[in-house]
Amino acid sequence: MRLAKLEERENFRNIWVMAEWSSGRIQPVTLELVGAARPLADARRSEVWTVVLGTGIADRQLNELIACGSDIVLVVDDPAFTNFVDETEARVLCALIEKHRPESVLCGATTRGRALIPRVAVQTNTGLTADCTQLAIDPENGNLLQTRPAFGGNLMATIYCANFRPQMATVRPRVMSARPPDASRRGRVIRGTLPTVSAAACKRVLEVFHSSEPGVNLADARFIVAGGRGVKGKEGFNLLRRFATMVGGAVGASRATVDAGWIPYAHQVGQTGQTVQSQVYLACGISGQIQHLVGMQSCDCIIAIDKNPDTSMMKLADITVVGDLFEVLPELIRQVSIT
Amino acid sequence: MRIVVCIKQVPATNDAVIDPETKRIVREGVQAILNPFDTYAIEEAVRLRARLGGGVEVLAISMGPPRAEAVLREAVALGADRGILLSHRAFGGSDTWATSYVLSQAIRTIGNVDLVICGKQAVDGDTAQVGPGIAAHLNWPQAALVSAVREVSTQHLVVVRMHEDGHDVCELSLPAVLTVVKGINVPRVPSLKGVLAARKSEIPVWTPEMIGADPAKIGLDGSPTRVVRTAPPPPRNKESLRFTGTAEVCAGGLLRELRKRSLL
Structure with missing residues (x-):
């Protein structure tokens, strides 16, 4: 939302990571984003929250999010998230954002993330920067300095979003580093903060095909x-x-x-x-x-x-x-x- | 029924020149082309018009400076029925939020639109945010990275969406917004008839007032994001390592180097 006065920035707190849920599990880019979010949250003396929209999510994976740097893991476990329905995920994420008011939201620049987050940014009336390769924060006001390649990497542009909150950015997989897991880290898993998730009526996923061809996943490849x-x-x-x-x-x-x-x-x-x-x-x-x-x-x-x-x-x-x-x-x- | 294709004029090369004042791209004096992904969007719209039979109109729209009219003429040459240019000083400096707002307002103004098709992304900004942004402003369903339209009627679509590790098939009710990838079709070469139609076509210019755009939501001031700094990318290591000689020697040397750098 647009801030009428800059002091309203104080109403928004914590760095959120939108987990990449696909093929029945939380994907590695999520831990990379948590790794990137941790120093940003520390600079602001705030928390890293990871939001997981999925179904049948393993506790082991949720604990791993905490061990790798999350303070809060917000889980909505619902069959509506079995397949990727942009509209359903966007609606739930918008509702969570309006309720908890994060200062920043990070999401993987994956095929799902790049479809979902622009929808969320428009619906929550805020700015979004695509494909960031570097993130820094102003510890005073929480402005996120988002650096991204433009013109096919011939130019690096640094972008910020001073008058709107939350600030949103997508980050390419394999650009940030996950922190090594620390089993002694304390955190909290919050489940089912939304009473019901109604699947969007405008879209149905009929079939899902995972390529049998080896070596097709360029985004995740080292x-x-x-x-x-x-x-x-x-x-x-x-x-x-x-x-x-x-x-x-x-x-x-x-x-x-x-x-x-x-x-x-x-x-x-x-x-x-x-x-x-x-x-x-x-x-x-x-x-x-x-x-x-x-x-x-x-x-x-x-x-x-x-x-x-x-x-x-x-x-x-x-x-x-x-x-x-x-x-x-x-x-x-x-x-x-x-x- | 109308199908709207959103297209963009982009610099022909990636040699970016940046205005030190606005930190935005200087578009004057650089050869400009139709964004390559948009040719697939235009072609798909033209094919869907044929599949749906009569009563379907394909419109191309673009926001940009007056000279962006050229890409709208190109769209007509490629089969679009007509083009509309959204051009006004007040649109200048729009980020993806404001751009998708302007395009959505134009789509509302056109009326009777059931399908919007965009290219996957523009090759200058590379954000892929405007297509889903338009869907959000209109509150329509969306499908990004569509590689095939399996079924189409005036009520619904069945499309194939690309993912990192495969694809899925989904059904959407209309109205809806699609972004399309290169694999979806092979664009035609403009016909002589198309070229003549393009030359004669009237390309109206629409202003913010004509689409009922809220002045606070457009242009640089209406954009949530702002470019604060641009810089050349960090230089690559100029010291390159070269292996020559027999395949055995080269392969051995390369593997040793990869292991030394922990890349294997």
Whole structure:
């Protein structure tokens, strides 16, 4: 809501984390957000609250939220949250926000979070910053300084929301670090603060499919093995898949390979695909069009394998291998399998 | 029934120039294009019009400076029936909250709209917030990251939504808002007829008063968020490491390096 007077800021307290509930469990990004929220709350001498909307939530997971830094875990456990219905979750979250008045709300910049939180921000009449990579707080007034990449990572913008509360931000997975669990930490689980949750009548989830294809989840991957035109075809991607599976990674792709039908669109990295921020991005035969680079240039360590040492990707990369990927990748697979 | 497609004109490159005063992007003097995701939104609207049979009108709307008229003409060339430009000094500096408010007010003003389609996100801001924001302002249901429309009638839709690890299928009642991804269709190339229609098309310009917009909710002053600082991204480590030689030597060296950095 818009503050009529800045003193009204004092009516809003605590840093909230909206838990990412999917596939029947609380996802790791939640613990990363709790880790990010802890120092912000400490600076304000306030609490970290984690809100979990799910069903059949394991106590072990709720305790883990406390061990990793939450003071309060607010749980609404209801079958209405079995599948992702934006409208139901938004309505419940808005009601909780109006009741408890948090100062800030953090949510994962996941497919669910990026659909849900803009709806909540509009309905609670407040500001939202997408895909933050850095969060700081003004200890005096609680203003959240939210830094995010813009223009495909070519610019970092710092944004704040001084006259509205709560302040809302989404944060990409794997950007913040979870704190190691401390089993002696004390916290409280509050259940069922809402008497009834009525499912939205305007939407029904009919079916849910988890991809059987390995290596499709680019957002959560620590290690991405990505291919471009140099991969030469579908068979070439099988080689990338084999290595990705060995290192527990996902498979990315350039637009050209997706358009050629070598690999499904879900793997596309770049301007018209996904923006990724993995620890390792291994680019195999990707020349590095600007539209591709903007989707991956924030990865921690970029490795490029290419016969041509002068491509844009080879210039961007932290580690380069000048060579034929059809020789280097099988050799990587061989060497990893014997160690 | 009307289908509204919300589109945006974006800079053709990502070489951003920032106004030191407003901290917003300088759009003058930079070549501008239709946001790539919006071509899929336009195409899907045109296809749904055909699937629904007669009596469906496809409108493209865009908020932006006067020159954003170009993307509305492009939308007409691609099959939209007409375009409306929301352009006024008072709209300037709108963040995603204010932008989605302005677009929702335009949709209310157009009337008889049952479906709004947006691209997944604009490639300059990359927020993906405006589509769900419009749905929230209108209090309509939404489906983000739609990769297929399986069923459509004047009452409902069955759509496929992409998730990180798969997809789901959901049914929505209309009116509703969709955001669409690239995989949903293959946009057509403008036909000669379309290009001629685009050239002749009247693109009216709507102002805040014409859409009944509350002046306190638009532009820089109506926006909850504010850019306080912009800076170049932290530089990447310029010292790059290069392996050459046989595949065996390169692979060995790379694996050693990855293990040394605890990346494997």
